[in-house]
Every structure is written in structure tokens, then in C-alpha cells.
Amino acid sequence: xxxxxxxxxxxxxxxxxxxxxxxxxxxxxxxxxxxxxxxxxxxxxxxxxxxxxxxxxxxxxxxxxxxxxxxxxxxxxxxxxxxxxxxxxxxxxxxxxxxxxxxxxxxxxxxxxxxxxxxxxxxxxxxxxxxxxxxxxxxxxxxxxxxxxxxxxxxxxxxxxxxxxxxxxxxxxxxxxxxxxxxxxxxxxxxxxxxxxxxxxxxxxxxxxxxxxxxxxxxxxxxxxxxxxxxxxxxxxxxxxxxxxxxxxxxxxxxxxxxxxxxxxxxxxxxxxxxxxxxxxxxxxxxxxxxxxxxxxxxxxxxxxxxxxxxxxxxxxxxxxxxxxxxxxxxxxxxxxxxxxxxxxxxxxxxxxxxxxxxxxxxxxxxxxxxxxxxxxxx
Ligand code: XIL
Numbered sequence: 001x002x003x004x005x006x007x008x009x010x011x012x013x014x015x016x017x018x019x020x021x022x023x024x025x026x027x028x029x030x031x032x033x034x035x036x037x038x039x040x041x042x043x044x045x046x047x048x049x050x051x052x053x054x055x056x057x058x059x060x061x062x063x064x065x066x067x068x069x070x071x072x073x074x075x076x077x078x079x080x081x082x083x084x085x086x087x088x089x090x091x092x093x094x095x096x097x098x099x100x101x102x103x104x105x106x107x108x109x110x111x112x113x114x115x116x117x118x119x120x121x122x123x124x125x126x127x128x129x130x131x132x133x134x135x136x137x138x139x140x141x142x143x144x145x146x147x148x149x150x151x152x153x154x155x156x157x158x159x160x161x162x163x164x165x166x167x168x169x170x171x172x173x174x175x176x177x178x179x180x181x182x183x184x185x186x187x188x189x190x191x192x193x194x195x196x197x198x199x200x201x202x203x204x205x206x207x208x209x210x211x212x213x214x215x216x217x218x219x220x221x222x223x224x225x226x227x228x229x230x231x232x233x234x235x236x237x238x239x240x241x242x243x244x245x246x247x248x249x250x251x252x253x254x255x256x257x258x259x260x261x262x263x264x265x266x267x268x269x270x271x272x273x274x275x276x277x278x279x280x281x282x283x284x285x286x287x288x289x290x291x292x293x294x295x296x297x298x299x300x301x302x303x304x305x306x307x308x309x310x311x312x313x314x315x316x317x318x319x320x321x322x323x324x325x326x327x328x329x330x331x332x333x334x335x336x337x338x339x340x341x342x343x344x345x346x347x348x349x350x351x352x353x354x355x356x357x358x359x360x361x362x363x364x365x366x367x368x369x370x371x372x373x374x375x376x377x378x379x
Contacts, residue, residue, distance in 0.1 A: 053379035057360075057371075058091045060378035061336065064328050067129060069337030071096035071300065074118040076345060081365045085341060087126035094131040094299070094337060095119050096347070101135075102142040105164055113171060120175050131297075131337070132176040134232065135165050136216045137183035138195035145196070157196070158203040162219055169223035178228035180264055180299070181220045182213045186233050190245020210249045214258050221259035232264030232299055237273075238281035239288075247288060254292045262295030262332075267323070268339070270304050270355070271315040274322050283326050290332025297335035298327060302358035303370070304348045312357070317369035320360065324377045 054060040061068040069092035076082040086093065097103055098115040105111055123130045145160070152160075169179065187193045192209055199206035203215065217229050231250075236243040246263060253260040265285075286296045303319045305312040327333035340346050344363040349356040360371040 055375075057089045057375055057378065060375055062091065064378065065334065066327060067092040067335045067337075069094060069129075069131060069299075069335055070341040071133075071337070071339045072119055072122075073345065074098060074115040074122075077118060077122055082342065082345075083122070085361060085365055087122070087128065089341065090128060092129040092131055092335065092337065093119060093123050094133050096133075096340065097140065099132055099134065099168070100137065100140040101145065101164065102140045104168060106142050106144075108144050108160075111167060111171070116172075120172065124175070129178075130172075130176045131299075131335070132169075132172060132179040132227075133299075134180035134183040135168060135220060136161065136181060136185075136197055136213075138193070138197060139184075141196070152196075152201055154201050154204040154206070157201060161197065161203055161216070165216060165219040166223050169220050169227065173224040174226070176224075176227060178230060178261070178297070179220055180232040181216050181229045182231045184233050185210075185213055185231065186236070186242050186245050188235070188242055190241045190243070190248070210252070213249065214253065217253070217259050228261035228295070229259055230262050230264045230295075230297060230299075231260065232266065232297075234266040234268060234300075236263070237265045237267055237269075237285065238278055239285045240281075243285055250289060250292055250294060254294065260294065262297060262334075263289055264297045264299035267298050267301040268304070269302075269319070271312075271319045273303075274315070274319040279322055279326055282323075283330060286326070286330040286333055290330060294332065295334045296330070296332045297337065298323070298333065299335070299337050300339040301337065302339045302346060302348060304352055304355040305357040306355055308357045308362075313369045316357070317373040320370045321373040321377045324374055328377070 054063060057068045068090050070086060070090045072086060072093040073096050077086075095116050098119065103112060104116060120130050122128075165181075169176075185192055185195075185198070192198050192212075194200060197203055197216075198212050203212055205211035205215065213231060220227065220229050231246065233242070233246060236246050250260060250263060252258075289296050301320075301323065303316045305316055324336060327336050338359055341359050342361040342363060342365055343357055343359050344365075346356065346358050348358045357368075360368055360374060362368055
């Protein structure tokens, strides 16, 4: 449950150690041997050029045991450039919306599995992993939860959430390898935010801090004991009051054997994040969670810009590069995921008015400087 590294079979190589994937290494050796035993009268073997570096984010990241992820939506899979870019460049996908409570469980006894099932099938057909998002959040809830016909009591709400988690995690048992079980529970001081699942009315643990998170983790673990379970939040990238709260929770859960596998750092940022002091604090932060035996996933990275001038795109490329390099230097950082991959479908313009251009591919699926800097750093 607390495994630190994701395994990649024959391509498993140490972080910062040997650099060639297994297949490339075998070819290289075979070519070298062929050159040595050519049987010609000349005794000078023909030098064999090294193989080219891996040409996609997915393959390059694999040599570091890091999964390259993207948020995705089943509605776009019929668009051929969307599907081919996603499957070629990424080794993991996460439904951007389709597994959220309101979408997957729109009525008390109705589950809408078609969209997320299509994403899971696409991932399986392309050898990609699926990260589930999310089970417990106070946003994108259905009306039957937020405006019930008779008011919730902690007991009835507890039963509803327990049923939801058992159904959804059970449906994807063995198919979703990791879940954001609880999303965005902390406030800026590292305390639990007031919300339906905690104290309004809550599932029975109002005033007991992280106890409702513990309960949700236990339900998810019961439904799929092999799934990795995460708590995910924003503004917890560096060491600060909020990430301190998350760390205190993690330390407590690890000490008491609560089934937590890691934490998710959302990473909705702009290039002003990219300072030496923030990068250093990020490294320390990942390191302290890693020292607990936990994984750290970068879950929703995007680097929003106010325009697409060369200067902005260059600053963005530098930001992506600096972040992947921090991840590669930290063994606990096992997933590097962006919130979508093409500017065509980014959530940024509608949620951060005046901003956009946040992802590694532009709206025509052309590779941006950010893509090139990521690939180069991974090679
Ligand atoms: C966002 C989606 O990208 C939007 O399409 C949707 O309208 C709102 O939610 N933190 C999260 C994500 O954990 O689920 C959010 O996704 C972005 C912020």
C-alpha cells in the first residue's frame, strides 16, 4: 500500500541511473556484437551510434519511472488528433469531470458510467493507467445531495457517501489504479474547510478534523484494497500553513496505518511560481511526504499565461522544465500530470478570465516550447 515506485516491467531503471529503456539497450548491444563479429578481414569494429533518445513524453518519462498524465474527457476521444496525441504522449489519464459525484451519480439510484467507462477502455487499449478523480468533494455535487427532499442527518449522509464510494470504487476495481479519495479538504491555514461532508451536517465527525477523510479512505480501501488512495489539494505545492496541515494529517495516518498512499499537488500556477525559493520549498515539501513512505503526484498542472507572446511562452517553457526537473530529482514524485494537454480544451480561460495558453500543446495540437522543454528535460 505504501509502495514508493510505480513499476514499468522491462524498462524499470533507477532514477538518474542507467538511461536506456530495456528494448533500446538490447538493440544497442546486439548491434555492437554484430559489428564485432563481422568476419571481415578488417579488425576495426564499426562504431555503433547510440540509439536516439525516446521521442515522446511518455517514453522519455518511462525511463525515469514517472507516469506522464493528462486530464481527459470522453467527449473528445472521437477527435483523431486528440486521441492520437493523448495515447502517444501520455501513459496515464484522469477524467477531468466524468467521475465527479454530480456527473457519475446524478440521481440517488442512478450511476452514469458510460463516459468514464469509455475513458477507461481507451486507456486500456493504449496501455495507459487511469487515475480516478474524485470521490469526496464539496463541488460539482448533484441536486439530490445539495438540495435533498428531506434534510440530511449525519447518519443518512454517512450512508449515502458510503454507498457512493462502494459503488464507484467497486465498479472500477482493478481498473483505476489510484483515486483522489478526498479533494480539496483544507483551508489556507491547514484546517478542514466547512462543507457538507465535514460539518454541514457532515457524516458524523463534525469538529473531529481529518476523521471524515480517514473514514472515506477506509471505505475506498474496502472497495478496492489494491487501489492507491490520495488526498488532493491546491496551494499545497510548497511548505506553507496549508501543506503543513496536509503533512500533519499524512503523518498521523501513516502512524496509525490509515490507508493513505500519497498526496496530490494540483499545481494550477503561472510563471511567477518559478523562483529558486519556491522550487527549493517544493523539493523540501515532496521530500517530507516521501520520508513518510508516501508518493507525491503532481495532479493538475497548468501554467496559465496572459498572452502567447514569445516571452510568455518562453517563461512557461522554463517553468515546466524546472518543475519536471524537481520531480525527477525526488524519488517520491511518481506522476507528472497536466490538466489537459491542448489549449483547445483547457479550463483556464473560463475560470481565470484573461488567461489561457496554459498547456504543452496549442489549440491546433502543435507542440509548444513547453512541450519541447519537457521532452528535452526527460531525455
Ligand atoms: C475543473 C474542470 O477542469 C472544469 O471543467 C470544471 O468545470 C470545474 O472543475 N481542482 C480540481 C478539478 O480538483 O476537479 C477542477 O476541475 C479544477 C480545480
